Amino acid sequence: MTEFDYIVVGGGPGGCVSASRLSENPEVSVALFEAGPDRTGLLGDCAPIGTIALGPRKNANNWAFSSTPQPGLNGRRDFHPLGRGLGGGTAINTLIYMRGHRGDYDDWAALGNRGWSYSDVLPYFRKSENNQAHRDEYHGNDGPAWVEDLRTENPYHELFKQACAEAGERFNPDFNGAEQEGYNTSQVMMKEGERFGVNKAYIRPHLGKRSNLSVFTETECTRILFEGKRAIGVEFIANGNRRTVRCRREVIVACGGILSPKLLQLSGVGDGDDLQANGIPVLHHLPGVGGNLMDHLDFILAYHIPADPNLLGISPTSAVQLAKWVGRYRRERRGMLTSCFAEFNGFLRLSPESPRPEIQYEFVVAIALDHGRKLVAKHGISPHVLLLRPKSRGTVKLASADFSDAPLIDFRYYSHPDDLETHVAGVKRVANFFKTPTFRNRIKRDLITAHCRTDDDWADVIRSQVGTNYHPVGTCRMGNGTDAVVDSRLRVHGLERLRVIDSSIMPTIPGGNTMAPAIMIGEKGADMIKEDWRSAP
Numbered sequence: 004m005t006e007f008d009y010i011v012v013g014g015g016p017g018g019c020v021s022a023s024r025l026s027e028n029p030e031v032s033v034a035l036f037e038a039g040p041d042r043t044g045l046l047g048d049c050a051p052i053g054t055i056a057l058g059p060r061k062n063a064n065n066w067a068f069s070s071t072p073q074p075g076l077n078g079r080r081d082f083h084p085l086g087r088g089l090g091g092g093t094a095i096n097t098l099i100y101m102r103g104h105r106g107d108y109d110d111w112a113a114l115g116n117r118g119w120s121y122s123d124v125l126p127y128f129r130k131s132e133n134n135q136a137h138r139d140e141y142h143g144n145d146g147p148a149w150v151e152d153l154r155t156e157n158p159y160h161e162l163f164k165q166a167c168a169e170a171g172e173r174f175n176p177d178f179n180g181a182e183q184e185g186y187n188t189s190q191v192m193m194k195e196g197e198r199f200g201v202n203k204a205y206i207r208p209h210l211g212k213r214s215n216l217s218v219f220t221e222t223e224c225t226r227i228l229f230e231g232k233r234a235i236g237v238e239f240i241a242n243g244n245r246r247t248v249r250c251r252r253e254v255i256v257a258c259g260g261i262l263s264p265k266l267l268q269l270s271g272v273g274d275g276d277d278l279q280a281n282g283i284p285v286l287h288h289l290p291g292v293g294g295n296l297m298d299h300l301d302f303i304l305a306y307h308i309p310a311d312p313n314l315l316g317i318s319p320t321s322a323v324q325l326a327k328w329v330g331r332y333r334r335e336r337r338g339m340l341t342s343c344f345a346e347f348n349g350f351l352r353l354s355p356e357s358p359r360p361e362i363q364y365e366f367v368v369a370i371a372l373d374h375g376r377k378l379v380a381k382h383g384i385s386p387h388v389l390l391l392r393p394k395s396r397g398t399v400k401l402a403s404a405d406f407s408d409a410p411l412i413d414f415r416y417y418s419h420p421d422d423l424e425t426h427v428a429g430v431k432r433v434a435n436f437f438k439t440p441t442f443r444n445r446i447k448r449d450l451i452t453a454h455c456r457t458d459d460d461w462a463d464v465i466r467s468q469v470g471t472n473y474h475p476v477g478t479c480r481m482g483n484g485t486d487a488v489v490d491s492r493l494r495v496h497g498l499e500r501l502r503v504i505d506s507s508i509m510p511t512i513p514g515g516n517t518m519a520p521a522i523m524i525g526e527k528g529a530d531m532i533k534e535d536w537r538s539a540p
């Protein structure tokens with residue numbers, strides 16, 4: 004391993020997709036470096052087990068960061084799981100397939116990013132997708148990413164639909180189609196009931212077949228190497244040994260919203276004063292690196308519904324159910340062990356004048372608090388309420404020049420006063436869905452918000468319990484101007500042969516889960532590299 008045409012750092016959606024597409028050309032060689040392992044077996048296949056076992060705690064597949072103390076969350080540090088391994092986030096996430104609102108991409112274009120409007124990005128969503136349920140102009144049916152309807156057939160889907168209708172919301176046949184607003188069961192990136200992250204969709208089919216694609220797992224890049232302003236390779240650590248590898252064409256950074264800025268900063272690319280304060284020589288002063296951090300804050304309601312076998316929970320009922328669930332999963336890949344937990348989704352506008360939904364709700368068929376780390380010995384449901392377009396912006400900065408130190412992640416949650424106000428309004432609206440005739444008598448206890456009377460009560464309980472929905476993006480912002488990091492072809496401003504292709508390039512956060520948008524960015528980024536090298540002199 005001495006030289007490749009392309010070196011892709013990070014094996015999440017941005018990295019797996021771009022490495023896979025670039026290696027379609029047998030005349031170029033591509034190396035993909037991923038810090039974590041490639042997980043196989045039950046943890047890699049079964050959606051809930053993969054998520055429960057690996058999401059809530061630090062392990063080989065989870066960076067498990069924490070934020071800095073957040074004044075907006077009463078000084079709490081928020082636990083921040085982050086996928087580590089081939090597949091990146093898709094190796095531990097809940098696989099909900101959502102693209103956001105078409106207006107989100109039109110905003111990107113309006114900010115000066117040519118080629119990123121909704122009509123520009125739709126072909127890349129379609130190219131990536133193999134949708135099993137929708138066949139129309141919004142969907143692809145022969146791409147690598149298998150997307151299907153959930154296979155749990157949980158009777159709660161009908162109850163949720165009924166309650167939403169009683170609350171005045173409308174049914175939406177396809178969140179990723181003509182309209183985003185409304186409610187429905189989730190579509191997921193699974194294949195016939197099994198997890199189907201980008202590692203399975205984009206990389207595994209080519210291993211051993213494409214001799215020009217080399218994948219190095221458990222290999223962490225510590226620095227990008229430069230000659231002058233041109234990226235020429237990377238330094239990495241594998242099996243405890245520090246080595247370097249060169250590239251003939253480009254280095255592609257795809258370490259995600261938290262770790263892409265960290266790698267750039269460790270390589271001397273970032274705010275000059277911050278780098279010097281950490282003793283890192285400044286290769287290129289780019290103050291936007293690590294700025295513009297955005298996330299979807301998620302407040303979790305919890306309702307106790309006693310001993311219902313259709314809800315996951317810790318009780319004698321579930322012990323009996325488990326054997327049935329395992330049997331069904333083994334026979335048919337259907338039932339509870341294909342759950343993504345957040346089985347039901349919806350988007351709502353807080354007023355008829357709102358141009359697009361401000362709030363997403365995800366109804367989980369279990370009481371899962373504090374990212375599943377707080378086990379409640381009860382059956383029930385936990386509706387999640389996500390603030391879709393926060394105005395607050397945070398930062399990712401180095402804690403030190405040592406690559407093994409976690410970065411300082413300061414989301415500055417609720418630092419913009421509109422954010423809490425909008426979130427309070429959204430949480431109250433969603434809580435009302437559970438006071439409808441469908442749920443009124445079914446719910447035994449509201450475990451979190453029973454005491455709330457005034458908006459201040461709601462704001463207090465939200466601040467004391469809210470947390471991440473795992474969508475840190477925006478820290479290598481695409482755009483023009485002094486705080487932008489990459490241009491609209493994802494090339495790092497002021498440097499050569501270096502791009503960022505992952506969720507960190509998002510100038511604003513899409514209103515929906517961020518896996519599908521990151522896959523789209525991988526597809527589009529790879530296409531732009533191919534075009535640029537075709538037209539290179």
Ligand SMILES: Cc1cc2nc3c(=O)[nH]c(=O)nc-3n(C[C@H](O)[C@H](O)[C@H](O)COP(=O)(O)OP(=O)(O)OC[C@H]3O[C@@H](n4cnc5c(N)ncnc54)[C@H](O)[C@@H]3O)c2cc1C
Pocket residue numbers: 012013014015016017018036037038039058084085086087088089090091092093095096097098099100101222223224225257258259260262263266472473474505506507516517518519521
């Ligand atoms: C618990 C959880 C649940 C989620 N649920 C959903 C969901 O249901 N639906 C949805 O749409 N989104 C979900 N997400 C978010 C989604 O997974 C991410 O938006 C998406 O994975 C981002 O892709 P990315 O390529 O930008 O970065 P990542 O997926 O973070 O990938 C970056 C990769 O780079 C690797 N890396 C970092 N630094 C280095 C280095 N120096 N050297 C080598 N490798 C490195 C990391 O280990 C990681 O594998 C969830 C995320 C989590 C954590």
